[in-house]
Amino acid sequence: MLTFNQVSFGYPGQEELIQKVSFQVEKGEFLSILGSNGSGKSTIAKLITGLLIPTKGEVTIGKYVTEKKQDLHSIRKKVGIIFQNAEDQFITSTVFDEVIFGLENIQYPPEEMKSCAEAALHKVGMLDFSEHEPHRLSGGQKQRTAIASILAMKPEIMIFDESTSMLDPQGRKQIMQVMKELHEEGLTIIHITHHMEEVLSAERVLILNEGNIVMEGTPKMVFNHSDKLQEYHLEVPFVIKAREGLIKRGFQIKDDVINIDELVESICRS
Numbered sequence: 001m002l003t004f005n006q007v008s009f010g011y012p013g014q015e016e017l018i019q020k021v022s023f024q025v026e027k028g029e030f031l032s033i034l035g036s037n038g039s040g041k042s043t044i045a046k047l048i049t050g051l052l053i054p055t056k057g058e059v060t061i062g063k064y065v066t067e068k069k070q071d072l073h074s075i076r077k078k079v080g081i082i083f084q085n086a087e088d089q090f091i092t093s094t095v096f097d098e099v100i101f102g103l104e105n106i107q108y109p110p111e112e113m114k115s116c117a118e119a120a121l122h123k124v125g126m127l128d129f130s131e132h133e134p135h136r137l138s139g140g141q142k143q144r145t146a147i148a149s150i151l152a153m154k155p156e157i158m159i160f161d162e163s164t165s166m167l168d169p170q171g172r173k174q175i176m177q178v179m180k181e182l183h184e185e186g187l188t189i190i191h192i193t194h195h196m197e198e199v200l201s202a203e204r205v206l207i208l209n210e211g212n213i214v215m216e217g218t219p220k221m222v223f224n225h226s227d228k229l230q231e232y233h234l235e236v237p238f239v240i241k242a243r244e245g246l247i248k249r250g251f252q253i254k255d256d257v258i259n260i261d262e263l264v265e266s267i268c269r270s
Ligand SMILES: Nc1ncnc2c1ncn2[C@@H]1O[C@H](COP(=O)(O)OP(=O)(O)O)[C@@H](O)[C@H]1O
Pocket: 011, 012, 014, 017, 035, 036, 037, 038, 039, 040, 041, 042, 043, 044
């Protein structure tokens, strides 16, 4: 459904950042793109939405190509993006109006707006906050409002670009849960992050370093290369470090243990 075909891109006056990058995302997939700060994650996101156009190669979404001006409208309808900081985007005075505003912008049928907005708010657990002021919400609630606004427009692909990175652990967990539920409902999810623990719910992980994809696989596969991950300036999760330390000390622990419950279980059995 989404294809990067030998895509290269560089910002004006700079060396090429993205060099002949190719990957595909299937319909309904949950993909994580993991990379340290400055590795090119947001650039990739902007190339997907057509905000940036490749200097070489092409990005296609279904039958549309971002390079074609006449396709951009359709692409933006298919792809929704949630940024790090929802707050910058709020313009109305209630959560409900915020969702309605987005629908008005795409000329959604007026008679269906209310039910559509309510359904979207319900999906992210924000319906009870409909009359609240967006600016007074917690970080996680703000992000969920932003997600509802996008969701109401019924995209096929949702990109979360570091959407959890400003949140406290609880807010982070809630957003991850929303992503999981949307994936279960059939949406294609692309989760961009620099937090390794967050990629555990993904089906597949791409690791980005200096604008290039340097590793690809399931979370379990990727976590098995902790030496490499450190080279890419990624913080290896505690569970993986503990697992490796314990294996070195002679504990019989399988090398695909990636969460704390599995680790505890293995230690007890060992
Ligand atoms: N608008 C821009 N103009 C020039 N350089 C940029 C611009 N946006 C990003 N860059 C540079 O491109 C590199 C990758 O940035 P970005 O894609 O934002 O990385 P990430 O999202 O992984 O932190 C960085 O070195 C950054 O300085």
